[in-house]
Amino acid sequence: KQEVTQIPAALSVPEGENLVLNCSFTDSAIYNLQWFRQDPGKGLTSLLLIQSSQREQTSGRLNASLDKSSGRSTLYIAASQPGDSATYLCAPRWTYKYIFGTGTRLKVLA
Amino acid sequence: DAGVIQSPRHEVTEMGQEVTLRCKPISGHDYLFWYRQTMMRGLELLIYFNNNVPIDDSGMPEDRFSAKMPNASFSTLKIQPSEPRDSAVYFCASSPIDGLNQPQHFGDGTRLSIL
Numbered sequence: 001k002q003e004v005t006q007i008p009a010a011l012s013v014p015e016g017e018n019l020v021l022n023c024s025f026t027d028s029a030i031y032n033l034q035w036f037r038q039d040p041g042k043g044l045t046s047l048l049l050i051q052s053s054q055r056e057q058t059s060g061r062l063n064a065s066l067d068k069s070s071g072r073s074t075l076y077i078a079a080s081q082p083g084d085s086a087t088y089l090c091a092p093r094w095t096y097k098y099i100f101g102t103g104t105r106l107k108v109l110a
Numbered sequence: 111d112a113g114v115i116q117s118p119r120h121e122v123t124e125m126g127q128e129v130t131l132r133c134k135p136i137s138g139h140d141y142l143f144w145y146r147q148t149m150m151r152g153l154e155l156l157i158y159f160n161n162n163v164p165i166d167d168s169g170m171p172e173d174r175f176s177a178k179m180p181n182a183s184f185s186t187l188k189i190q191p192s193e194p195r196d197s198a199v200y201f202c203a204s205s206p207i208d209g210l211n212q213p214q215h216f217g218d219g220t221r222l223s224i225l
Contacts, residue, residue, distance in 0.1 A: 034213055043114075043201060043216040044153075051211065089153065096141065097166065098214065100153040 002027045002094055006101035014109050019077040021104045023090035028068050030092040035064050035075050038087045038103070047088075048075070080108045112136070114217035116202050122223045128190040131220045133202030134183055143214065144177055144187050145201040153201070159185065192224045 007022045023033075032051045036044040048064040050057040050073070056065040063076040073090055087105045091098040115134040123129060135142045143158040157167040162179045170177070174193070179185040189196055199221050203214040 032211065036216075041221075043218040044203075046213040046215065049213045096158060096160075097155055098143075099155075102152045 002092075002099050004090065004092060004099050004101040006088075006090060006104050008104055009102065010105040010107075012107045012109065013080060015081060017080050017108075019080050019106070021075040021077070021088050021090075021106075023073040023075070023092075023101055025071045025073075025090075025092045025099075027094065028071050030068060030094055033064075033066055033073050033090060033092045034098065035062075035073075036089040036091065038089060040086075044089065077106075080106075082108045082110045084108050114202055114204055114215055116200075116217035116220050118220060119218065120221045120223075122225065123192060124225050125193050126191045128188065129192045129196075129222060129224075131187040131200050131202075131222070133185045133187070133217060135185070135202070135204030136215055137183070138206065139204035139215070140182075140207045141205045141214075142179060142185050143203040143205075144185070145203065147199045147201060147219070148197075156187070194224045197222055197224050 004025045030052055034049045035047045037047050038044050048057045048059055050064050050066045052068055061078040066073045085107050087103040089100050089103045091100045117132045140161050144156040145153050146156055147153045156169045157177045159179045175189055177187045199219045201216050201219045203216045205214045206212045
């Protein structure tokens with residue numbers, strides 16, 4: 001069975017810290033993995049899509065790495081800001097189906 | 111370019127009533143996905159379509175749920191009869207023709223409350 005786990009479930013940090021959000025998944029035969037951000041009462045916003053052949057992907061202060069063989073992905077957020085406060089979801093993709101983790105709720109304090 | 115559009119944004123109705131949720135995917139996207147999000151179960155895929163054809167409906171919880179995609183620009187998710195446990199946020203998402211290598215784009219969701 002394909003399962004996705006995200007650690008930690010919640011995180012509260014002061015502004016300016018560099019953050020690491022972890023995602024692990026069973027069954028390494030993924031096509032890609034997507035990181036999303038969800039703000040309260042809103043839909044999901046795609047942050048980064050990393051293909052199975054890639055090791056990492058970067059966008060601004062965000063960097064996602066992928067170790068497919070070990071079933072792990074990590075989202076790094078550099079110099080965190082209060083505006084980064086949201087829930088972050090990782091979603092590996094097997095065939096056309098994404099399976100979502102339960103997310104990490106991040107709060108960045110000013 | 112308009113994103114995925116869902117309606118209504120909020121729906122409150124009494125149990126036993128029929129509920130219809132609507133979705134307009136991004137123009138040119140060939141894949142459409144319906145998800146349900148609850149506190150207990152997180153985000154779950156209900157059904158997805160490719161070129162208007164349902165491909166995988168294994169996530170549809172019961173026969174009370176049905177989904178259609180009559181054309182490339184419109185899809186509905188219907189619940190009949192509705193029950194309180196159907197209360198959740200329902201999301202629609204779409205992705206382009208090369209669906210395996212493209213990100214999914216989500217709508218803002220429909221928050222459904224069944225009393």
